[in-house]
Amino acid sequence: MTDGRFIVFDGGEGCGKSTQISLLRERLEASGRDVLLVRDPGTTRVGELIRDILLNPDHTEMGFRCEMLLYMSARAQMWHEVIGPALSRGAIVLSDRFVSSTLSYQLGGDGLTEAEIRTAARIALGGGWPDLTLILDMPVERSIARVKRAKDRIEQRSSEYHQRVRQNFLNQARTTPDAYRVIDADRTIEQVHQDIWRHVEPLLEMSEAKA
Ligand code: TMP
DSSP: OOSSEEEEEEESTTSSHHHHHHHHHHHHHHTTOOEEEEESSOSSHHHHHHHHHHHOTTOTTOOHHHHHHHHHHHHHHHIIIIIHHHHHTTOEEEEESOHHHHHHHTTTGGGOOHHHHHHHHHHHHTTOOOSEEEEEEOOHHHHHTTOOSOOOTTTTSOHHHHHHHHHHHHHHHHHOTTTEEEEEOSSOHHHHHHHHHHHHHHHHHHHHHHO
16 A cells, blocks of 8 residues: 555536646645646656547547547556655645546446446556545536637537536546545635645545554
């Protein structure tokens, strides 16, 4: 087992994950903690190349099974190269998305089942898993409207698709309440941050009491 803590921020497009991760990182660093921020897919050289393949809108022919395995491949490299070592030295790792995204965005595509995605995740991560996954939830129409830059291959999908993705996130949280927290993201940045802190602080106290 690892000594660090692994916290994932996840949710639909434009839900404010990046802003909230930065705020939490600043708060943790201000208290002298060793914090590492990663984004999934990406972070490593190999992972960023895979990210470009995944998000390129020209790749219209890509099937969901290829897509799922590419997300897992990027993640496997990120675990091997960055997250695993950071947790071993006792760092707090904050990840912008993780397997919870694959369980929402790729679930059901070309018949992909939850069991298949979890099997692939076990192969990619060798049993590694987040300590806590925070789902930043808000209505799809409101969150997608916040995406101002050109939309990537996944963001371009239909509103119905993104509604399903939202329900998939909420279902994960409902079926695994110990490991997930749903945060109402449709509030001010400060309110959302305080709510996140309320869920993160006990986890840190637990790991520091153990040390
Ligand atoms: P980002 O815009 O939050 O960086 O995420 C990149 C896109 O990839 C976003 O549209 C969500 C999508 N995605 C999946 O479809 N499955 C996954 O497993 C992950 C991590 C992201």
